[in-house]
Amino acid sequence: MTTQQVLVAETLRELAPQVLGSLVARNGQFDACEDAVQEALLAAATQWPRDGMPDNPRAWLLTVAGRRLTDWWRSERARRDREAAIMASELETAVVPAPDEEPPSSDDTLKLLFLCCHPALTAPSQIALTLRAVGGLTTAEIARAFLVPEASMAQRISRGKQRIKATGARFAMPPVDERAERLRAVLHVLYLIFAEGNTASSGPALLRDDLTAEAIRLVRALHGLLPDDGEVSGLLALMLLTDSHRAARTNSHGALVPLAEQDRTLWNQTAIEEGVALITHALSSSLPGPYQLQAAIAAVHAEAARPEDTDWPQIVALYRVLSHLAPNPMVTLNQAAAVAMTDGPAAGLELLEPLSKDERVARHHRLAAVRAHLLELAGDHRAARESYLEAARRTTSLPEQRYLEARAARLARLRGTR
Known part of the structure; x- marks a missing residue:
């Protein structure tokens, strides 16, 4: 992949939730808007590396996605003539943006995360929608990540969008009394994406770097929106500290290397320092939650220069608190x-x-x-x-x-x- 292609890919992933958020906020139909944005992203991925990026990439994507959405509604209008005048008047003015339009609300990405992690959806659907709508991945990329046929993943995404539509969910922040629970669902979905990348549940490779990188990117974006939330900070710290071992977790043949046998000089010290700083601040400024406690355990492991230097009594004490706060069999195993x-x-x-x-x-x-x-x-x-x-x-x-x-x-x- 060339430098230009990498730059385009990074730009598209950053802009995907902003563009989708703008369209959904105006038009309210998540499924149609999401399809339109995906078409715009594909068009950009094809054209920009060849022709160069436009001066205003976000406005370009909004314009193309808006036109796709308008075209789709126009085809619908052919079957529903009686709605033609209303749709034409509303969409032509509301969908296609001007290059100098106001920047999107900073809540757009958060609203999309809440929508994609709607409690009416199954966990696989939540993951797939999050990667597509917020991560900007294509259906084919998501299918490859989870080792399933593209047609099967397309059906999963379609069912998820239809389920959201059937529930009448709106593109808006959940009511105040529901936000904490919905945020927990969002964090769980992002954690599952990372966990699958960190230790693939099936297939020939132990690690899926594409998934771990995407999970970290999404949680980092969420942390930017909610910098004072202890559990968001804890999850980001947990991911960074866990991912810091990546280079040492397999040998040159791709075989698994257990923690006690890893070459710790290969650990990413920059990620460790950032993760330790995040969890130290989170624990000192908020009540501890499950992700913060897991991050604290990961930090104890990461700070041990040798296996025999590991502070096992501290780890046991942290697990004791974690098992009381969030009891589950995997916690008991560890x-x-x-x-x-x-x-x-x-x-x-x-x-x-x-x-x-x-x-x-x-x-x-x-x-x-x-x-x-x-x-x-x-x-x-x-x-x-x-x-x-x-x-x-x-x-x-x-x-x-x-x-x-x-x-x-x-x-x-x-x-x-x-």
């Missing part, structure tokens, strides 16, 4: 691994025991993997090998599968030499 480092593997295995009856995680590969790790620490290599193989059978990620099988094979060799 807490058990930390407790094993302070109180021994038997204490960690005791924490894991109730999870074998929890339907949310009982058959998840991570439960078997953590159990295997703790059994290995306890010296029960036969049981640990069985759990590693069980985890390998359950994961759909090839790098994780290979890592788990390699751990099992290593334990088999150790047993064979005795």
